[in-house]
Amino acid sequence: MKITSLILLTSLTFFTHTGLANECQQQITSEDLKSLKTNDFTIKDDKKRNNFAIILLNCLSHPDPKIRDEIVYQAYSAWLRNNELEIKTLHTLLNKLQTILTSKSIDSNGFEQPFAALVLSEVVRVDRITPYMTEQERQTIVDVSTRFMSNISDYRGFNEQEGWRHNVAHTADIFLQLALNKQVTKAQHQQILTAIKQQITPTNTFYTFGEPKRLAMPVVYIILQNKLSANEFANWLTSVTSPAPFENWQNVYQSEQGLAKLHNTRSFIHNLYAITSNSKNPKLKAIQASLQQALKRVD
Known part of the structure; x- marks a missing residue:
């Protein structure tokens, strides 16, 4: 697959809803996104793949569910489940996704945070299979995800025009990966159970x-x-x-x-x-x- 310049300033007619979407359109062309799925999310060059994985975070709030659900999320799932991202990239994704969950989202449509949670569940999954986090990083994940779960107030699920949001379910997916991780402690389990009870x-x-x-x-x-x-x-x-x-x-x-x-x-x-x-x-x-x-x- 050929990925064109990741900083190319091109116009995507369907990207008009948020500033976040504008960031995505400024760095990734519509052809790149469509080509990504057509080629089964294959980017042969390791450096390009890892760079693209970081830049693609700007598309979590894409208003088109076919892009957001079927390309952006599926790309991360494919790369992470096939062990195609470097440890340095995993840490970058970990930090950026947690920042999204701990900050007030500027996405008025409410897509960015639930999809950040869903992608974060895949990043956390890697750690339970091949541990790469420190104990402190694992605790931070528990802290961030339980705090986010406890404070959820947007309960929108599926909409035929806009697709999924699903804050509670996507955050529960992070908890599932943590629950499966043998490195997670009893105290952290109790922290997760408290957050689940609240929702x-x-x-x-x-x-x-x-x-x-x-x-x-x-x-x-x-x-x-x-x-x-x-x-x-x-x-x-x-x-x-x-x-x-x-x-x-x-x-x-x-x-x-x-x-x-x-x-x-x-x-x-x-x-x-x-x-x-x-x-x-x-x-x-x-x-x-x-x-x-x-x-x-x-x-």
Whole structure:
């Protein structure tokens, strides 16, 4: 594949929505983007590939879902899963993506941060397969991602014209990779569980885009790491199924907030139960009694 000059100032007619999109258009031509997918994201020259991977971050907020979802994200997934990026590039991506999540986004359309989270999940995945982060870098990832999850207020999922945003699910994907990473500590698992709990029942939002299952998946793998005791998990589950701020679960039927809380809590517990109930793994079998009690509390 031939990548033209990465600083070529060309005009893309579909890039008119944000300053971030303008940065993308100034550095990458439409032909480069289309060619990237056509050639299965192959850039034979190592230096060009690594440079392009950094510059492509400017396209995370692209308003066209076919570019954002099918080219930008898939390019990172292909390069990272095929071990085609240098360690130096991984660290650069790590730092830039975390900066996006910790800063107030200038993307008024709300695409940049959820797609930064999705790409970051792929960068974090590399570390669990071939560790390259320091303990402090891993802790920073946990801090940044849990803080971002806790502060999410944009719950838009899929739109037929604009595609996906999906902040909660994409951040849960970071948690899943961390949960699978044997280097992640018990304290970090607890930090992740606290952040997950905060988004199981967002106020006045009914999850309809598969968020409860995405939130449940990292919980399953935290359990499988066996760093939490059965009692610690049971206590966490009890806190998840608390009716607070309502006095009891019968009182939730009088408001939209209450009904959303019941809907989302039930969906999370049912997904967790569905994923684990038929497993023969002793660690997952050990939590079934707690899950059944949780189901009784909310059903």
